[in-house]
Amino acid sequence: xxxxxDQTIPIYLQAAHRIRSDIVCGRYSKNEKLPSVREFALTxxxxxxxxxxxxxxxxxxxxxxxxxxxxxxxxxxxxxxxRARDTIAQQLLQVFxxxxxxxxxxxxxxxxxxxxxxxxASDINILKKEAPSDExxxx
Amino acid sequence: MNxxxxxxxxxxxxxxxGDLALNNFSIALPKGKVIGLLGPNGSGKTTLxxxxxxxxxxxxxxxxVGGMPIGIETKRIVSYLPERTYFDPGMRVEETIQYFEDFxxxxxxxxxxxxxxxxxxxxxxxxKALSKGxxxxxxLVLVMSREAQLYLLDEPIGGVDPATRxxxxxxxxxxxxxxxxxxxxTHLIADVExxxxxxxxIHNGALVMYNSxxxxxEELGKGIDELFREVFRC
Numbered sequence: 001x002x003x004x005x006d007q008t009i010p011i012y013l014q015a016a017h018r019i020r021s022d023i024v025c026g027r028y029s030k031n032e033k034l035p036s037v038r039e040f041a042l043t044x045x046x047x048x049x050x051x052x053x054x055x056x057x058x059x060x061x062x063x064x065x066x067x068x069x070x071x072x073x074x075x076x077x078x079x080x081x082x083r084a085r086d087t088i089a090q091q092l093l094q095v096f097x098x099x100x101x102x103x104x105x106x107x108x109x110x111x112x113x114x115x116x117x118x119x120x121a122s123d124i125n126i127l128k129k130e131a132p133s134d135e136x137x138x139x
Numbered sequence: 140m141n142x143x144x145x146x147x148x149x150x151x152x153x154x155x156x157g158d159l160a161l162n163n164f165s166i167a168l169p170k171g172k173v174i175g176l177l178g179p180n181g182s183g184k185t186t187l188x189x190x191x192x193x194x195x196x197x198x199x200x201x202x203x204v205g206g207m208p209i210g211i212e213t214k215r216i217v218s219y220l221p222e223r224t225y226f227d228p229g230m231r232v233e234e235t236i237q238y239f240e241d242f243x244x245x246x247x248x249x250x251x252x253x254x255x256x257x258x259x260x261x262x263x264x265x266x267k268a269l270s271k272g273x274x275x276x277x278x279l280v281l282v283m284s285r286e287a288q289l290y291l292l293d294e295p296i297g298g299v300d301p302a303t304r305x306x307x308x309x310x311x312x313x314x315x316x317x318x319x320x321x322x323x324x325t326h327l328i329a330d331v332e333x334x335x336x337x338x339x340x341i342h343n344g345a346l347v348m349y350n351s352x353x354x355x356x357e358e359l360g361k362g363i364d365e366l367f368r369e370v371f372r373c
Contacts, residue, residue, distance in 0.1 A: 041312050048312065
């Protein structure tokens with residue numbers, strides 16, 4: 001299944017975001033060898049040059065490490081992954097806080113709603129199901 | 140990146156009926172990119188492609204492929220997909236494969252057969268027995284099965300269904316290597332824009348814009364299709 005892209009945002013940023021999320025969510029684990037540029041390009045149905053550029057960003061962040069001719073691997077450094085996870089969470093929270101404020105909820109009310117939402121087991125299942133497809137659309 | 144794969148210098152083409160099809164057109168395209176050739180009907184896209192393929196000669200100006208003037212040597216490294224297929228209707232698909240094999244040193248028969256099988260094209264049938272879309276598939280498969288340095292694709296996805304369109308775009312992406320450039324002319328910008336490294340807009344035979352696709356998204360927050368609609372608003 002090809003990845004979904006928002007054509008108004010640079011594709012390489014969206015590809016980087018997608019791979020970053022997959023690492024943070026554990027779809028690729030610590031130290032795991034990543035698919036090649038070509039494989040990613042085919043899965044995503046985009047240009048290999050774009051994937052290459054996305055890898056450039058992830059390497060800069062330290063999430064992905066190139067090991068000579070052996071290919072690219074997820075970092076062995078837990079701290080780097082945790083930091084990336086925190087960054088993504090912060091971004092989601094900012095969007096959430098912005099929209100809730102727009103709807104007229106105070107911070108306390110919003111926090112209360114979040115808690116209620118978590119308490120409903122069924123809602124959590126919905127969240128889990130929606131999570132992967134969600135990321136690609138947003139970024 | 141070193142030598143451009145395609146270079147046009149003040150290229151003009153006059154078909155002898157008033158307006159120039161290409162008017163003082165200059166550009167240099169790098170190796171290793173997928174590049175969109177985009178413009179309204181009659182803007183000169185096909186003329187540029189035919190000049191590059193060596194099917195037309197320029198009225199004035201210069202044109203180089205891999206640093207060489209157009210000729211036998213450039214045809215060796217250019218794989219051209221015309222707007223319309225040129226195979227004899229009486230030829231079987233099998234024979235078109237043979238034809239390409241005889242004609243081009245860089246033709247990869249195994250690759251062609253594998254792709255035709257993926258697409259479910261019956262190779263024993265004659266060309267005239269195939270639908271328009273299937274004929275286009277055959278032509279495209281043959282063109283993409285050459286290990287060329289410059290692919291010129293004139294409307295490669297116009298006549299096929301969306302599922303085949305995806306397959307074709309994937310074919311382009313997966314065949315592509317660091318040394319070869321793919322120039323795609325199309326109206327279906329929304330379908331191809333995610334695979335483009337760069338794009339050019341041409342209008343009335345002149346270059347309007349040449350940029351990287353992600354640059355435009357980064358700087359303008361717009362997709363190529365959206366930008367096209369703005370630039371060429373009627």
